[in-house]
Amino acid sequence: MTIDKTVDVINRIPYIDDVVCIKRGRFLGRYRVLPNLFGQDAVVFTDWQPHILPFAWLFRIKVRAGVPRKGKALTKCLTHSLVNNVAKSTCYAAETNAKIFSEALGISIDGDMSDCDVSIPGDDTKKEVDKLMNDIGIPPHAPFILLTPFTGFERRNWPVKEVIKFLDLVKKKYNIPVIITGKLSDEQEVLPNSPHSLFNQTSILQLIELIRRAKCVVTPDSGPMHIAGALGTFVIPLFSKDLPSRWAPRKNVRQYI
Known part of the structure; x- marks a missing residue:
């Protein structure tokens, strides 16, 4: 999922099957993505999403990974509490994100993280x-x-x-x-x-x-x-x-x- 300002940056990358846009500032914008959330095997919250997190729990998505928030009851909705956090790490963000997904999904993501992709205009x-x-x-x-x-x-x-x-x-x-x-x-x-x-x-x-x-x-x-x-x-x-x-x-x- 991405916000509407940046959706065109990645929605033409060939190995991405679908991009779901969160339309911030629009009526119920965050909640319009819920049909796309239903039926997923895993959801990884790279930032705090209190609007969507309880629905991931309600939909019984098997893997619900995110950075816990101290004192926030919704943290209990997470199945995996992530240690890595882009906002706090001093490492290159792509490397930290790779660690986040490795940690959340129990897989190894390595290699050169300095190569990034972007949509190519037609x-x-x-x-x-x-x-x-x-x-x-x-x-x-x-x-x-x-x-x-x-x-x-x-x-x-x-x-x-x-x-x-x-x-x-x-x-x-x-x-x-x-x-x-x-x-x-x-x-x-x-x-x-x-x-x-x-x-x-x-x-x-x-x-x-x-x-x-x-x-x-x-x-x-x-x-x-x-x-x-x-x-x-x-x-x-x-x-x-x-x-x-x-x-x-x-x-x-x-x-x-």
């Missing part, structure tokens, strides 16, 4: 991105840097003045266009120096295609960083409070803290 999405780039004056096959300065977490966002400085620096030193994308909220300042802006104009699949084409992605610790890491696109992630040891891609990456 021809329709590629044509859409061709048009988006043409609309902002960049030929579809021209080199560009992709900048995603804002995230869903305020403390990770770039100050607008730093974005402007970055755009001016790239223009003077490298003379390569910088495409800026992401979600710009009503409260955020509009960037005056962004002739190649695609704010609020791209779907997840279109963003993946832009990241695939980019010569370099510059981003805070956020979804585009993980997508770039999975695609092998050179990425410079900038971290605030989260640990690079836990989240930074392992290949073709530079990090500045």
Whole structure:
């Protein structure tokens, strides 16, 4: 299961049979996934899900694994109390997740965890991105840097003045266009120096295609960083409070803290 913001990141990966989307913020959004839960052999909660956990117990799913919460009665619904926890471990998150599933299912998951997969956009999405780039004056096959300065977490966002400085620096030193994308909220300042802006104009699949084409992605610790890491696109992630040891891609990456 995943949340609706990220479902397109993984729903085209061929070895995943089905992706069930939890629609947070919608009426009974969490509970609409319950029909998909019924009849499963195992459910692994990688984070605390008090809305869904009692139904896993009610449906008598054989393996109900998760990290216990001290003082929470719903912990009794778990059949397996996990020791590994991505939020507390300093290890690379993919390695910790492998330990979680090994622990929950009683199997051994090993190997190189630095290779991650992501949905690959189809021809329709590629044509859409061709048009988006043409609309902002960049030929579809021209080199560009992709900048995603804002995230869903305020403390990770770039100050607008730093974005402007970055755009001016790239223009003077490298003379390569910088495409800026992401979600710009009503409260955020509009960037005056962004002739190649695609704010609020791209779907997840279109963003993946832009990241695939980019010569370099510059981003805070956020979804585009993980997508770039999975695609092998050179990425410079900038971290605030989260640990690079836990989240930074392992290949073709530079990090500045």
